[in-house]
Amino acid sequence: xxxxxxxxxxxxxxxxxxxxxxxxxxxxxxxxxxxxxxxxxxxxxxxxxxxxxxxxxxxxxxxxxxxxxxxxxxxxxxxxxxxxxxxxxxxxxxxxxxxxxxxxxxxxxxxxxxxxxxxxxxxxxxxxxxxxxxxxxxxxxxxxxxxxxxxxxxxxxxxxxxxxxxxxxxxxxxxxxxxxxxxxxxxxxxxxxxxxxxxxxxxxxxxxxxxxxxxxxxxxxxxxxxxxxxxxxxxxxxxxxxxxxxxxxxxxxxxxxxxxxxxxxxxxxxxxxxxxxxxxxx
Numbered sequence: 001x002x003x004x005x006x007x008x009x010x011x012x013x014x015x016x017x018x019x020x021x022x023x024x025x026x027x028x029x030x031x032x033x034x035x036x037x038x039x040x041x042x043x044x045x046x047x048x049x050x051x052x053x054x055x056x057x058x059x060x061x062x063x064x065x066x067x068x069x070x071x072x073x074x075x076x077x078x079x080x081x082x083x084x085x086x087x088x089x090x091x092x093x094x095x096x097x098x099x100x101x102x103x104x105x106x107x108x109x110x111x112x113x114x115x116x117x118x119x120x121x122x123x124x125x126x127x128x129x130x131x132x133x134x135x136x137x138x139x140x141x142x143x144x145x146x147x148x149x150x151x152x153x154x155x156x157x158x159x160x161x162x163x164x165x166x167x168x169x170x171x172x173x174x175x176x177x178x179x180x181x182x183x184x185x186x187x188x189x190x191x192x193x194x195x196x197x198x199x200x201x202x203x204x205x206x207x208x209x210x211x212x213x214x215x216x217x218x219x220x221x222x223x224x225x226x227x228x229x230x231x232x233x234x235x236x237x238x239x240x241x242x243x244x245x246x247x248x249x250x251x252x253x254x255x256x257x258x259x260x261x262x263x264x265x266x267x268x269x270x271x272x273x274x275x276x277x278x279x280x281x282x
Contacts, residue, residue: 001026001048006033013056015042035059043083046070056080064104070111087111097121108133122146124153127172131158131179138162144171148192148216155193159184159206167191173216178226180206192216196243197224203234213239222247231255 004012004027011017012027013035019025026048035056043063051072057079064084076096077085084105085097096117097106103124109132116138118127123146129135140157147153154174159165162184169190178199180186185207194216201208208230215221223243225235231254240246240256 001028001050003028003030005030009033010035010038013040013044014038015040015044020044029054051075103127113138116140118143124172126153127155127157129157131160133158134161135165136163138165140165140170141168143169145169147171147173159186162186171216177201180208182206188213194221195224196222197226198228198230198235199224199226201228201230201234203230208234210235210239212236214242215244220244225249225251225253227251229254 002025006029009027009029012020015021021042021044024045024047027046027050029049029051032053033051033055036058038059040060041062043066045066046068048069049067049071053074054072055076057076059080061080061082064082064086066086066088067090068088070087070090070092072092074094075092076098078096078098078100080100081102082100082104084107085103086105086107088109088111090111092111092113094115095113097103098117098119098121100121101123103121105126105128106118106124107126107128109130112134114136116135118138118140119142121143124144127143144153148171153172154176155170155172156176157165157167158179159177160179164184165186167186167188171192173193174195175191175193176197176199177186177188178197178201180201182205186209188210190212192214196213198210213235221243222245223240224247226249228251230252235256237256
């Protein structure tokens with residue numbers, strides 16, 4: 001592992017460290033590092049970075065940054081444009097991904113974070129926070145305000161190992177939330193999407209609230225409930241009625257029955273059972 005000062009790490013980020021580009025090496029930063037105003041055409045993969053505080057702002061990366069084993073106290077990525085930002089096998093106390101003009105792809109896997117803040121990112125292609133992440137507290141707010149004009153954007157969030165998640169004002173063509181850990185808490189208020197899917201949600205084991213869910217365009221919109229047990233305390237009846245198509249697979253919808261019956265009458269609801277013993281019950 002190489003011990004680098006801020007000026008040396010800046011050369012790596014700019015792609016000026018030829019040795020790193022040929023054979024990336026592990027890095028430990030000696031001091032707080034602020035990277036600002038960089039324009040880079042390179043895609044860089046870091047095998048390991050240990051740091052106290054790392055801030056990247058007002059930068060533009062035509063390629064992507066792949067951060068393996070990022071370990072530190074506070075990581076900030078803000079007011080920038082990037083093709084893709086990936087974190088794998090990392091441990092960070094506080095992470096802020098905010099006010100970026102465009103995030104091509106934001107991908108987290110096998111990463112532990114105490115406090116995660118993803119806020120006010122204007123547009124993105126893909127958010128992926130998979131099931132192998134361990135996040136104590138997450139706030140995901142006001143993202144994708146410019147996504148309405150994009151042909152494709154998607155969000156996948158798996159709260160299996162999350163403690164608390166608050167999602168507010170998310171815009172994306174597709175939004176999927178599923179596999180819920182027991183006793184986790186998820187609060188969603190304001191999602192605009194043409195395809196909304198909730199999967200593996202049991203409101204008797206997790207605290208889940210989905211409010212103000214609505215489609216971008218009603219004529220091509222779809223709501224999917226899969227392998228779940230929920231009722232009006234989880235999902236508002238008004239949200240169901242706004243979508244053009246409803247698909248329910250192996251699920252129990254409880255007090256939402258009236259709204260579902262109305263869509264069925266209008267031939268806008270489809271039902272699927274995988275077996276006679278499925279949990280799709282009325």
